[in-house]
Amino acid sequence: MDKLLLELKKQIIEQLNLKDLKPEDIGDDQPLFVEGIGLDSIDALELIVLLQQEYKIKLSNAEEGPKVFKSVRTMAEYIIAHQDQKQ
Amino acid sequence: MRRLQEKKHITASCRISRRVVYKNNKLLYTGTQDNLSDFLEGIYQVLNMHYPKYYKMDRLSRLGLVAAEVLMKGSFRQEKYQSDEIAVVLANANSSLDTDIRYQETIKTIPSPSLFVYTLPNIVIGEICIRHGIKGENAFFVFKQFDATFMEHYVSNLLDNHLARACICGWVELLREEYKAVLMLVEKEQSSRTLLFTKKNIIKTWEFDHG
Numbered sequence: 001m002d003k004l005l006l007e008l009k010k011q012i013i014e015q016l017n018l019k020d021l022k023p024e025d026i027g028d029d030q031p032l033f034v035e036g037i038g039l040d041s042i043d044a045l046e047l048i049v050l051l052q053q054e055y056k057i058k059l060s061n062a063e064e065g066p067k068v069f070k071s072v073r074t075m076a077e078y079i080i081a082h083q084d085q086k087q
Numbered sequence: 088m089r090r091l092q093e094k095k096h097i098t099a100s101c102r103i104s105r106r107v108v109y110k111n112n113k114l115l116y117t118g119t120q121d122n123l124s125d126f127l128e129g130i131y132q133v134l135n136m137h138y139p140k141y142y143k144m145d146r147l148s149r150l151g152l153v154a155a156e157v158l159m160k161g162s163f164r165q166e167k168y169q170s171d172e173i174a175v176v177l178a179n180a181n182s183s184l185d186t187d188i189r190y191q192e193t194i195k196t197i198p199s200p201s202l203f204v205y206t207l208p209n210i211v212i213g214e215i216c217i218r219h220g221i222k223g224e225n226a227f228f229v230f231k232q233f234d235a236t237f238m239e240h241y242v243s244n245l246l247d248n249h250l251a252r253a254c255i256c257g258w259v260e261l262l263r264e265e266y267k268a269v270l271m272l273v274e275k276e277q278s279s280r281t282l283l284f285t286k287k288n289i290i291k292t293w294e295f296d297h298g
Contacts, residue, residue, distance in 0.1 A: 017142040045200035052197055
């Protein structure tokens, strides 16, 4: 899990061009949007692309978005759950 | 009856091309970077902008944003105006083609939403307005080449008809590694360094350094 959390933080920084942030600046449970990291709606779309590109996971239900992208940990949990389903 | 038109002045200017930045015709920065993105980041650093959103923008918006920053910093007393009294009028030759090409590349795999939102040239104006809290009239025109006559008429019309009291206008052009930004700040009030806002002086500002 820790390895995935770190990997995700690096990928988020890269995908969203958050050049002023380092992985250690992002807390595992820190909210990604608004009062947390301050991501916006376009970033949300980029996170969907990230899941698709890096983990081959398609977010089938848009309503799941706010729950899945709440924090790096919720994203990691979603990835693990879907990778388990694939196996 | 023809209305008596007040004189308008170019109270500041900025020019970015060929790895050199001029502010009011004085050299501000010379870059040694190999590519445009690094050169623009060099200007960003020199200006101490501290604006994380910069890194999310496409290159055309970055060029426009740093040009506007150079133009306004230390020259523009923005507090004299209401946010809706400042207009932004820009033009270029290749619209958002530089980003359109990059976006087209992403379509081959998964289209990039963050690139897609920059596939319009007037987004540059939006980014400048967000950065500086400007809410006035704005327009982005695409011409084969810079048209000083059009710019003079259009901006004068805005100021003469009280649609704006100040205007940031000029050219923000970029395609691959070719780029040029020339911005002017036009106001009715004059200051120590002002030039009259006339076609002749617009061309003079445009042609400075013969670039």
